[in-house]
Amino acid sequence: MPTPHIAAPQGAFAPTVLMPGDPLRARYIAETFLDHAEQITAVRNMYGYTGTYRGKRLSVMGHGMGIPSCSIYAKELITEYGVQNLIRVGSCGAVLDDVHVRDVVIGLSASTDSQVNRSRFRGYDFAATADFGLTQALAAAAQAHNTAAKVGNLFSTDLFYHPDAGLTDTLRRYGILGVEMEAAGLFGVAAEFGAKAACICTVSDHIVREEYTSAEERQRTFNDMIRIALEAAAQFA
Ligand SMILES: O=P(O)(O)O[C@H]1O[C@H](CO)[C@@H](O)[C@H]1O
Numbered sequence: 001m002p003t004p005h006i007a008a009p010q011g012a013f014a015p016t017v018l019m020p021g022d023p024l025r026a027r028y029i030a031e032t033f034l035d036h037a038e039q040i041t042a043v044r045n046m047y048g049y050t051g052t053y054r055g056k057r058l059s060v061m062g063h064g065m066g067i068p069s070c071s072i073y074a075k076e077l078i079t080e081y082g083v084q085n086l087i088r089v090g091s092c093g094a095v096l097d098d099v100h101v102r103d104v105v106i107g108l109s110a111s112t113d114s115q116v117n118r119s120r121f122r123g124y125d126f127a128a129t130a131d132f133g134l135t136q137a138l139a140a141a142a143q144a145h146n147t148a149a150k151v152g153n154l155f156s157t158d159l160f161y162h163p164d165a166g167l168t169d170t171l172r173r174y175g176i177l178g179v180e181m182e183a184a185g186l187f188g189v190a191a192e193f194g195a196k197a198a199c200i201c202t203v204s205d206h207i208v209r210e211e212y213t214s215a216e217e218r219q220r221t222f223n224d225m226i227r228i229a230l231e232a233a234a235q236f237a
């Protein structure tokens, strides 16, 4: 059944879905990396595709920016389309000295300033955690790809332009690998509805050093991350 936000027929999604924030990145992944890719939904231009990678059926769909948007798509994919594995392939900002632009980081867990997990967890602190198997597969695929991906805690913020001037120092002190806007919510949705989720990000900017990647560099390094995510995802197809 189509949902308010996804217009695909039943069975259109593979059990494993790669999810970038940007729907155009979803299109790029489908057109560049998948064989036999077919567009299966485009409600609000949030494109979704299913195709094959090394003969394994996989889907890719954008989730938009921020936890509320990502949560809608993740929930509907799980409960209405039977999706079991959701792998966010995103970008993030770095705050640590030993994390650099173009690095790949994998979220073992995600801290957040969002209230969504408290809303679903009776007001208590839910430890938003990635699925171990998916995360292990991402880490192994990175190693096989000769990419030294760090694995650890992300920070998922509701505010890209954050008013808390002291936040960056705290994130540094607590060893946060990357600042992005969805992982904690995605891990919460997966836990609530019995699915598995993981998150891999390419560092697009360094918040402290004020370093940024060019669009062309982002494309090239995102390709590494996408290849790693596809190799991992194919094991769960
Ligand atoms: O590149 P994506 O996957 O969208 O991820 C990051 O970029 C967006 C902010 O610019 C947020 O969605 C954040 O999580």
Ligand SMILES: O=c1cc[nH]c(=O)[nH]1
Binding pocket: 091, 092, 093, 094, 160, 179, 180, 181, 204, 205, 207
């Ligand atoms: O959410 C994001 C994504 C990239 N860079 C940031 O600083 N924040």
